[in-house]
Amino acid sequence: DAKTTQPTSMDCAEGRAANLPCNHSTISGNEYVYWYRQIHSQGPQYIIHGLKNNETNEMASLIITEDRKSSTLILPHATLRDTAVYYCIVRGIYNQGGKLIFGQGTELSVKP
């Protein structure tokens, strides 16, 4: 699975959009981009994933560049409860083992 690079930490004002970038320049054609977050010591929570098209769900939007070498997770209206470590994970389709490889992640602090 391709390696990802994320900023170590970010701040965001409550009510504003949080834009979390991720670089995955070695991603291959059959690899998805997944985003999870972990609120202090809780189980990682699935947010969203995509292959090449932009995706949106009730939690967030995922913007993937046309060359698929980077992506951005957007939390449209961040709240204090969105403070967490956000992991961007590139993962092959399930018949390749399926494990998630967690990297450093971005520690997002949402401030009042």
Added chain:
Amino acid sequence: AAGVIQSPRHLIKEKRETATLKCYPIPRHDTVYWYQQGPGQDPQFLISFYEKMQSDKGSIPDRFSAQQFSDYHSELNMSSLELGDSALYFCASSSRTSGGGETQYFGPGTRLLVL
């Protein structure tokens, strides 16, 4: 919606003792994953099962073993516990029959403390 259930949520053991952690996947999920998260670290993959067969193995010590049962629940057995085994242990489940990329859903974790 039903989530992944893990038990116990907290466990305190002495060195050299054994521990058994249980995971009950989301109904109709056929795959279970185990992850270990040490203090201040990111989750690390240990082992996974698909349809009751081991499907992948990570950095799991030989002192640990796991299996998935006919009802798809899984147990992680840890023997000769060491201080360094103190960690959060997460179980995740997924369905490989779902299309559009298999998604893993995590349980709340078991916090193991070895004294």
